[in-house]
Amino acid sequence: MYIIVMGGGQVGYHLTRTLMQKEHEVLLVEKDPRRAARITKELGPVVFEGDGCEFRTLQQVGTNRADVVAAVTGDDEDNLVMCQISKRKFGVPRTIARVNDPRNEEIFRRLGIDETVSSTKVIDDLIEQEMETGDVIPLAALRRGDLEIVEASIRQGSPAANVAIKDLPLPEESLISCIIRDGKAMIPQGDTVLHDDDVVIALVRANQAAALQAALRGTA
Amino acid sequence: MLQANRPQETSLELVAGAVRLLRGASIPEKHRYGGVTMKVIIVGIGRVGSSLANMLDREGHQVTVVDRDALALQRRLSPDFSGTKLVGNAMDQDVLERAGIRQADVLLTITEGDNRNIMIAQIAKVVFGVPKVMARIVDPLRAQAYRELGIESIDQTTLVSEHMRRVVLGETASELAAQREE
Numbered sequence: 532m533y534i535i536v537m538g539g540g541q542v543g544y545h546l547t548r549t550l551m552q553k554e555h556e557v558l559l560v561e562k563d564p565r566r567a568a569r570i571t572k573e574l575g576p577v578v579f580e581g582d583g584c585e586f587r588t589l590q591q592v593g594t595n596r597a598d599v600v601a602a603v604t605g606d607d608e609d610n611l612v613m614c615q616i617s618k619r620k621f622g623v624p625r626t627i628a629r630v631n632d633p634r635n636e637e638i639f640r641r642l643g644i645d646e647t648v649s650s651t652k653v654i655d656d657l658i659e660q661e662m663e664t665g666d667v668i669p670l671a672a673l674r675r676g677d678l679e680i681v682e683a684s685i686r687q688g689s690p691a692a693n694v695a696i697k698d699l700p701l702p703e704e705s706l707i708s709c710i711i712r713d714g715k716a717m718i719p720q721g722d723t724v725l726h727d728d729d730v731v732i733a734l735v736r737a738n739q740a741a742a743l744q745a746a747l748r749g750t751a
Numbered sequence: 752m753l754q755a756n757r758p759q760e761t762s763l764e765l766v767a768g769a770v771r772l773l774r775g776a777s778i779p780e781k782h783r784y785g786g787v788t789m790k791v792i793i794v795g796i797g798r799v800g801s802s803l804a805n806m807l808d809r810e811g812h813q814v815t816v817v818d819r820d821a822l823a824l825q826r827r828l829s830p831d832f833s834g835t836k837l838v839g840n841a842m843d844q845d846v847l848e849r850a851g852i853r854q855a856d857v858l859l860t861i862t863e864g865d866n867r868n869i870m871i872a873q874i875a876k877v878v879f880g881v882p883k884v885m886a887r888i889v890d891p892l893r894a895q896a897y898r899e900l901g902i903e904s905i906d907q908t909t910l911v912s913e914h915m916r917r918v919v920l921g922e923t924a925s926e927l928a929a930q931r932e933e
Contacts, residue, residue: 584866586892608842608866611873612893620896634844642873 535560535597537583537613538604539570542629542650546603548574558592583613586620594621603629603648611635614644679737683747685729691747697721704736705743788812792855792881794841794871795862796820799887801827803859808834815850817841818862841871847879857883865890872902 532555536547539561550557551574559574560583561567567580581588583602594600600617602610607630614626628644630636633652640647685692691699696707696719709732710719717723725731735743789812793804796818805828808814814834818824821838828836839846841860852858858881860871865888872886885903888894894906 584893585890586896606866608864608870611870612866615900616893616896619900632843635842638844638874638878641877 532556532598533593533596534558534599534601535583535592535594535617537600537602537610538629539563539566539578540603540605542603544570544574546601547577551577560588560592584609584616586616589616589621594623597621597623599623599625599627601627601629605631607631607635611639611642611644614639615642618643618645677737679735679740681733681735681740681743683731683733683744685725685727685731686748687727689727689748691725692727693724695722695724699725700746702735702739702742702746704739706734707731708734789856790851790854791815792817792847792850792852792858794818794858794860795868795887796823796827797861797863798827800859800861803861804834805829805832808832815855817846817850842867842874844874844878847874852879852881855879855881857881857885859885861887865893868904869893869897869902872904876902
């Protein structure tokens with residue numbers, strides 16, 4: 532794949548190095564001449580000195596044949612413009628923007644950026660996960676964090692113990708897809724009754740994870 | 752919104768007025784929006800933003816100005832400016848909310864950064880549905896690209912160079928032509 536990384540800060544530098552190790556064709560675009568020269572010295576001839584917001588730069592680096600453009604500068608507005616122009620004017624199939632203010636994630640999505648990454652949000656999510664009391668553990672985020680796979684254990688005294696799944700007050704967008712009982716995994720039906728010490732794997736819309744947690748282990 | 756059924760052309764006229772202002776012409780009396788007052792947000796109080804803000808304020812419009820620099824708001828606006836001044840980053844939706852963007856008829860973004868203007872214009876248009884939005888974009892190619900994407904922009908570079916070419920060179924050429932004929 533041909534990947535263009537816009538912005539040679541910490542994120543851009545390490546991203547470029549990582550992608551090079553995976554033997555992708557990578558080009559880093561950095562407008563500051565000194566920084567561009569320094570990275571060239573360290574990583575080799577993979578740096579183009581120029582402003583990724585400028586048409587001329589985008590033409591010079593062959594943006595029209597890029598598979599991915601990742602705009603990772605420290606300025607959200609620059610990342611937005613780089614992605615929008617790469618996509619709309621150069622037909623890049625996949626554009627990824629770093630978002631510094633997490634509130635911009637939603638805006639960027641509405642403005643047609645395929646993917647956004649907010650380190651603020653990722654770290655905040657991690658902290659939130661740590662702080663949950665441990666009964667419902669997020670295992671994976673699907674589709675940009677919109678859907679989650681979570682694991683929950685049914686404790687003694689849980690409101691869900693000895694209740695059939697179809698009778699549980701589960702949130703609408705959640706699905707109990709697997710039960711691990713005595714070390715064996717099983718696919719449950721609606722009339723499967725949950726036991727103490729069952730481990731439940733469920734798929735849930737991220738904003739309904741709290742409701743799922745309440746249904747499985749009580750709100751206390 | 753002050754006038755629910757305001758005529759469609761009024762905001763266009765305002766933009767046309769802004770163009771004339773940028774070209775250094777004064778706005779003729781008959782173009783003063785047929786007595787309609789509008790709620791206008793101006794982001795970026797540099798020379799252009801401040802002169803536009805002072806002018807629209809004097810004409811009786813409800814003007815709110817937003818700039819990150821408190822000093823710019825203090826220094827650049829005329830002492831009798833009666834609109835609302837707001838210090839803050841207009842890329843922040845909360846700041847735009849405080850500026851009353853939900854009731855705004857027009858938003859003009861004239862900060863020093865093309866990309867800032869582009870982003871603010873898109874937030875105003877897409878997130879808040881402001882009826883009329885215009886951004887200053889100094890880079891002509893970027894201005895062209897965003898015009899195609901539906902963001903109206905004042906392309907200052909082309910405007911000024913066109914003006915100089917047409918007016919200055921045009922006048923000189925006709926003077927020279929007249930001299931040579933003599």
